[in-house]
Amino acid sequence: MGKPLAKRLIADGYSVKGSTTSEEKLEVLQDLGMEAYQVNLNHLHKNISYFLDSDILIVAIPFKDVMAFQKFRLEVEKSPIKKVIFISSTSVYEATNQILSEKTLHARTDLAVIEDFFRNNSQFSATIVRFSGLMGYERKPGNFFPEGKIIPNPNGFVNMIHQDDCVQIISRIIEKNIWNETFNACADTHPTRREFYTKAAAKIGRPTPEFQPQDDSAFKIVSNQKLKVFLDYTFKYPDVLQIEEEEDARDHASQG
Numbered sequence: 001m002g003k004p005l006a007k008r009l010i011a012d013g014y015s016v017k018g019s020t021t022s023e024e025k026l027e028v029l030q031d032l033g034m035e036a037y038q039v040n041l042n043h044l045h046k047n048i049s050y051f052l053d054s055d056i057l058i059v060a061i062p063f064k065d066v067m068a069f070q071k072f073r074l075e076v077e078k079s080p081i082k083k084v085i086f087i088s089s090t091s092v093y094e095a096t097n098q099i100l101s102e103k104t105l106h107a108r109t110d111l112a113v114i115e116d117f118f119r120n121n122s123q124f125s126a127t128i129v130r131f132s133g134l135m136g137y138e139r140k141p142g143n144f145f146p147e148g149k150i151i152p153n154p155n156g157f158v159n160m161i162h163q164d165d166c167v168q169i170i171s172r173i174i175e176k177n178i179w180n181e182t183f184n185a186c187a188d189t190h191p192t193r194r195e196f197y198t199k200a201a202a203k204i205g206r207p208t209p210e211f212q213p214q215d216d217s218a219f220k221i222v223s224n225q226k227l228k229v230f231l232d233y234t235f236k237y238p239d240v241l242q243i244e245e246e247e248d249a250r251d252h253a254s255q256g
Contacts (some may be wrong), residue, residue, distance in 0.1 A: 052079035095218035125179035132186035136163035154211035156219035
């Protein structure tokens with residue numbers, strides 16, 4: 001999600017800095033129009049003050065090392081940054097057979113602790129965005145389970161979101177200057193896992209997946225109502241069962 005988000009922000013007129021853990025990828029970021037920096041939260045021995053010399057920090061790092069984030073938070077506190085968007089996940093919620101809102105209590109997982117590092121801070125304002133499963137473009141759900149893998153909990157429900165909506169939601173938070181909030185971000189619909197992955201496999205020409213016999217596994221449905229109200233946001237891809245068809249239609253229209 002980082003690269004498409006950067007492209008959108010640059011197109012909107014922002015000066016954007018980007019980080020990567022790999023020296024080889026610095027040129028990729030530069031080619032997109034970013035100032036590129038090598039930052040590794042597990043090895044913060046390098047001076048990252050130049051990278052953190054900014055107005056807004058977007059943290060989209062796919063790992064949950066509590067100690068590393070604690071050290072990074074201290075670096076952010078010493079920087080000029082006054083606004084932070086922390087990209088979290090709806091995996092912070094347990095499956096409790098109910099519709100989950102931002103007010104729902106959740107277990108004290110590593111992710112929840114990391115969220116609080118940014119939320120409970122007097123040096124900057126932070127908004128937490130809990131994204132559901134990411135799909136769109138190269139991330140095709142039909143490939144999420146390799147062939148032969150049995151999919152559990154077929155009558156549970158999926159919580160998914162398209163990449164374009166992720167990018168637009170982050171952009172809208174910045175545009176509307178909405179801070180010190182927590183948002184769930186997922187599409188409007190929640191089909192069963194059986195319905196969703198059966199259609200996703202067929203879409204890419206794979207056989208119907210094999211599902212475990214239905215058991216009493218718990219499910220969760222994530223509510224996006226707060227986000228839609230606070231951001232005055234309408235999802236570009238509200239129906240997860242129609243995302244790939246709508247994506248194809250938009251591609252054909254743009255090519256035509």
